[in-house]
Amino acid sequence: MSTIIAGRFQLQEDVDRARRALADAGFDAGRISGFYLTQPGQHDQTPIGGDHLQSPGAKETPEGVVQGVATGGAVGAAIGAATAPVTGPLGPVVGGLVGGHVGSLFSFSKMKERGETEEGSTENRVPPREAGMLVAVAFDDGDGLADKAVDVLRQLGARHIERAEGNIVDGDWADFDPSSRPQLIS
CATH class of the missing domain: 3.30.70.2750 (Alpha-Beta Plaits)
Structure with missing residues (x-):
């Protein structure tokens, strides 16, 4: 060289x-x-x-989506189950789907801002x-x-x-x- x-x-x-x-x-x-x-x-x-195959700012996004869907889905299903006497048997299902979707939006909090380094990064x-x-x-x-x-x-x-x-x-x-x-x- x-x-x-x-x-x-x-x-x-x-x-x-x-x-x-x-x-x-x-x-x-x-x-x-x-x-x-x-x-x-x-x-x-x-x-x-x-x-890059993956955007450097989205490194932790899949984990955030999984956490958000799980948490939101569980909360939504619980709320749907509590309202089952009014909403019927579809209440927990719809609640879980809506909660999962809303919870998936949590992944945006895992994205880094432009110019921000990844946690533990040695990037200069x-x-x-x-x-x-x-x-x-x-x-x-x-x-x-x-x-x-x-x-x-x-x-x-x-x-x-x-x-x-x-x-x-x-x-x-x-x-x-x-x-x-x-x-x-x-």
């Missing part, structure tokens, strides 16, 4: 200019990559699309990568090449410059994970 320095640009012309500037600064043109990064959640990394607070044009350059660390790459990208107006490990071959960052959290330099 090589060290990779990447920065985000707004326009395709900026990407082309950055690729030329990095090559002029002595970096191997085959190890410079420029590509568009889509919005978080739209990276199509699962068979059904998106970045670095935000995900924003959409935009990325230029990345790979090199074998040494001789201050990381500082040189950062300086070139900064001079060209790159934002969200980050450091990563990976492989860029023939202009393609082959092992890039768009949903990973960046190690921001600036």
